[in-house]
Amino acid sequence: MEIKKPKIKSMQYEDFQDNEYLEKMVAELNAEGTNVLLGKLDDLINWGRSNSLWPLTFATSCCGIEFMALGAARYDMARFGFEVARASPRQADMIMVCGTITDRMAPVLKRLYDQMPEPKYVVAVGGCAVSGGPFKKSYHVVNGVDQIMPVDVYIPGCPPRPESFYYGMMQLQRKVKLEKFFGGVNRKEKEEK
């Protein structure tokens, strides 16, 4: 099966860093082979899903301001279709964890994540969400959001520039484009009882 290269408008496939991860994912997905018709339908649905990822408005600290700057006029994430930031988790597709997650906030965040409908994605934005960041040694900070939920894309920085945000979003778009939708969505987390 030839390697599917997800196309992102106005960026070359070679300009992205983490191509091996995606190629491995595709190899796993194609291990059982795929129907041509379902494959085309998959492509269509995935095109729709990757271009319409609605974030949940969730920001705890400094990275939230950069997220707001991302939606503002200079960086304008509406061009990608992401500006419809829904306040209710039931209508959002992904959660961009912007800011530090503390011990008191962790169960709240998990509950928000559980309330979101499938298919859903998590983007850990900023040093604090990736690994605890400058507050790693604190007694009240969770060292990275991946301790409590599966993360799809990590965007490092303190705070990351809006261009870094876009790079992370485009990586997420590439990941969504490669998922097999019919016959089960390929997600790494196990079913929770």
Next chain:
Amino acid sequence: MFDFSIVSSWIHGLLTGFMPEGLAIFLECVVIGVCIMLMYAVLAIILIYMERKVCAFFQCRLGPNRVGKYGLMQVFADVFKMLIKEIITLKNSDRLLYNLAPYMVILASILSFACLPINKGMEIINFNIGVFFLMAASSIGVVGILLAGWSSNNKFTLIGAMRSGAQIISYELSVGLSILTMVVLTGTMSFSEIVEKQADGWNIFKGHIPALIAFIIYLIAGNAETNRGPFDLPEAESELTAGYHTEYSGMHFGFFYLAEYLNLFIVSGVAATVFLGGWMPFHVSGLDGFNAIMDFIPGFVWFFAKAFFVVFLLMWIKWTFPRLRIDQILRLEWKFLVPISMFNLLLMVLIVVFGLHF
């Protein structure tokens, strides 16, 4: 003037040629039903795209422009995504009412949409009390909203639904009174006749002062009816997360989303029909050459142009003004708009009785 009854009578003749009348009518109804749904969906997509681009224009930025040329395919991507989202069933919600609510809202919306005359001969629901029927049908939407807020088992949605219910029911008075003013002017409640009677000039010019006042009141009240613009407190994001449809996901939420935009279009369509002449071109009495040129442009182009103009006006208002508080909304209606509308109605009656209109 392009008359659509040519096409409809040709089709009817064709069908009754080889099948009994009842079956032909049944088939026509099915086709018309499918056409309404299609037009509904297409208009919703156009409106959503228009909103995003217009809002970006006001806010000094570009709107969607990566998905397809000029971002035209953006809404299709949104629709695909919405279709395949998981529909979450809540634990303690009232199952029947929770699932019924989006359908009631869509039902009210489609019923009202079917009343609008789009071209000469192209009316779907057309009988002698069209205006009355439209106002009654659009009121069914309130029931859907209240059901949604109540059955979600959530304190916020309940507050949002109560606010919304109070607001919509209050503003229906103003809507009714302003349309009634124009009914007095034209003397008929049937939509097709209202449009026919504007052949020698649109109502807003014929009725001068009271028609203008009625138009402005109708725009304000219609805006409040659709929960948009300065009156969107029931779904105010920074206050109650997402108001009465917080707990809906997937296609159910899609229905609410679509219905909001279509209600906006219906309000604009009714304004265009009753005040601005519907599908009637712009005629100036006396200039026959000018009128003949105007007649070349088909009716549905006129209708959509006027409706989209009013939609643009309403979007402009939404993206400029801050929100009103609920008690200010209700005070505006009961203490200002209703007395003005009643006085306006009286004024219009006087004008019609003494023949002071154009």
Next chain:
Amino acid sequence: MNIKDRILEIVPEAQFAEQGDLTATIPAESFHALAEKLRYDEDAQFDFLLSLTGMDWGETLGVVYHLESTKYGHSIVLKTMTANRENPELPSVTDLWKTADFNEREVFDFFGIRFVNHSDMRRLYLREDWVGYPLRKDYDDSLNPLRMTNEVTEDTTDELSLDDEGNLVNKTNVLFEDKEYVVNIGPQHPATHGVLRFRTSLEGENIKKIEPYCGYIHRGIEKMNESLTYPQTLALTDRLDYLGAHQNRHAVCMCVEKAMGVEVSERVQYIRTIMDELQRIDSHLLFYSCACMDLGALTAFFYGFRDREKILDIFEATTGGRLIQNYNTIGGVQADIAPDFVKNVKEFIVYLRPILKEYHDVFTGNVITQQRFKNVGVLTREDAISFGATGGTGRASGWACDTRKRKPYAMYGKVDFKEIVYTEGDCFARYMVRMDEILESMKIIEQLIDNIPEGDYQVKMKPIIRVPEGNYFASVEGSRGEFGVFIESHGDKFPYRMKYRSTGLPLVSVVDTITRGAKIADLISIGATLDYVVPDIDR
């Protein structure tokens, strides 16, 4: 009036510190009587409790109070302690200063000291099932692994009081009755103000009572500071009130420089002042954007951010950062200003003046805005002083609390600017104070920008910075209020205790008082105009 003599009159056993700021150590039994006299006596009138800090001195636990008088301008530091580490108790001063309410809860949360006659002795920042007291020197962190169970929120609270025989008695106070309609607002708010939770008791649309729950972004910065050297602590101060990044670092650097007796060059003073004022404009523009967004006028949000980006460009050329700048250091600044800094700043000021008029046209003059802001959430001057609500909020209630005028620092003593004070105390006054302050900031910058003297941008400091023993306090006028830094040093290279006087905590404690009887929509207007940033509250 000589404060030292007056204190010795009332409490003869008082002891005074030798080094650092003038500090009086008072035994716990006579503390409340002294505090009451200092508060109400004619020639003392210490009505502003600036900061209340819990301390762990090894054998004793205690509290440090920074008091100031708004009428006379004099200030004093009081200290009191108890040797009982198992069940420490100290008298509460909530009856004298309302700001003590939340601050004493914070001390209970971090040190375990219970205050007698405090009506609501609960934890403030940490979960109700947290074990131990983190800021004590003998705290064991292994007792508190990450708990993913949902927190159970209690509806009752404890009050400790002395009955007639002098025994301590525990009383239960009720926060919310069973039949009240209690709604949770937050912690996940649409991304403006951060993670703060309000439990609101409603009657229809009217608010009966609000209980704020803080701590969802409590990162334990004060505890972390005790194991970081002084230059390392600077790294975290930017992230407190991130819209006052320059001002926060300025406060810390000022405090350490004052303690060590380091004089910075005039060039550094000019640069620090200009950067502070640019940061203030940045913060007020964001305030405007978010206030408009909260009220529903989304277009103004984009306009505000568009103009804010220009300031961020100026910052980025010099410091390299848009939001977190890492610029002030102990003894100077990190790097000299960029070559076209002066030109860009002057262009920016010329650009912004007409834009402000546009903002007023779009939003301020609108009848809807006026109806939503006027006479909503009125805060009286006495309440503002008692709660310690400084910044734009205090100035809107008629209290002239600008630190730049009260205790001038950097170049503020030598430039000419007005202190904007309104007297109505409603949301509209708070909004207008900040819009007018943008104009004043531009005036300050204009006076300074052309005359930056030549000189060093960093004084040569030793590689390891040790602060001499003693208590030191310094404060600056941050974008949202008086931001203070309190350092207690034992001569080490680590601070023994480093506390930040938060600008936002008094603002949150005011919310309950001014929203009684208002509608939910008013809570949004009030929250938008109080302009607090939650990481500053929680530290």
